[in-house]
């Protein structure tokens with residue numbers, strides 16, 4: 001617990017009460033605006049026993065005391081994964097520097113070339129970090145405070161993946177701003193806008209996990225994150241082509257992005273720490289979302305299969321993903337709070353499919 005002895009306790013207590021009142025009013029307003037049928041479909045349908053919401057009037061000076069905090073467990077696997085992620089971040093920076101130094105362009109153009117590669121790799125790392133956060137139960141380790149908490153750097157050093165997720169997101173945002181300044185064009189501006197939107201919905205995902213916002217917010221957040229990755233990836237493989245026209249004309253990406261959106265909804269709809277539960281016929285809304293996600297996954301395999309032999313790597317990766325998806329479904333039911341590395345594996349395959357489609361099409 002982090003104590004701050006120099007703070008004025010009665011004033012803090014008063015401020016906390018004001019914040020809680022405002023939050024209560026917002027939550028009531030949002031709930032009142034939703035029709036009952038929609039509420040039961042979009043919202044997670046059970047209480048959240050594991051999410052602690054501090055509502056007493058006793059002074060509590062923890063930095064996250066007014067938000068829902070649930071900490072994940074720092075296991076050996078998490079430590080190993082932390083090392084891997086650190087290596088990937090270093091690789092992203094080194095690869096960018098090497099590209100900048102070896103490209104045929106010079107001066108500002110060379111810097112931009114290098115930054116495109118670093119930014120693309122960091123956008124992928126960010127997606128992986130997001131899945132680690134979720135897979136190892138760190139989704140609410142900073143509570144619903146966003147974007148930073150006072151102890152975020154301490155948590156980063158301790159290896160909290162959620163703290164790393166937010167710091168890398170800051171890095172990705174900063175590089176995007178630099179790129180817009182150095183090379184103002186459709187790709188860099190679209191990239192920055194997508195990053196801002198993803199970040200804004202980032203706070204939404206925390207409230208989805210805490211059961212206060214609809215799962216569609218989680219789905220859109222995932223979709224936007226892939227938008228960022230694709231946008232900068234397109235600067236490497238189809239430079240000079242308008243990103244939105246490229247996206248529009250690359251049919252193989254459409255079913256994939258729909259499935260990404262529905263995958264995010266699957267995660268968001270089950271909520272933090274709750275299983276989907278095995279079923280033959282969907283009885284709960286979370287099971288219905290799971291089924292829709294499964295059908296969209298089949299559409300990915302079908303689309304890539306129909307386009308064969310154009311995207312062989314993407315097709316076989318999508319077929320493998322079907323098996324991984326079912327394993328993940330069981331992992332989520334066995335350990336709903338921390339389904340583990342399979343979540344990252346599932347995302348890793350989605351990143352592979354995306355990369356394989358873009359690389360094959362150029």
Ligand code: HEM
Pocket residue numbers: 130131134222256259260261262263264266267268270290293294296297298300301318321322323324325326327328329332339343346347350
């Ligand atoms: C090409 C096919 C697929 C793609 C692109 C895909 C994509 C995704 C994505 C992006 C997520 C969100 C992960 C996150 O929030 O971190 C997700 C979640 C999920 N997917 Fe898939 N998926 C595919 C196939 C499948 C299949 C076949 C199944 C199993 C029937 C499956 C089961 C799940 C489950 C259970 C989750 C929720 C994980 C959780 O709550 O932690 N997926 N998927």
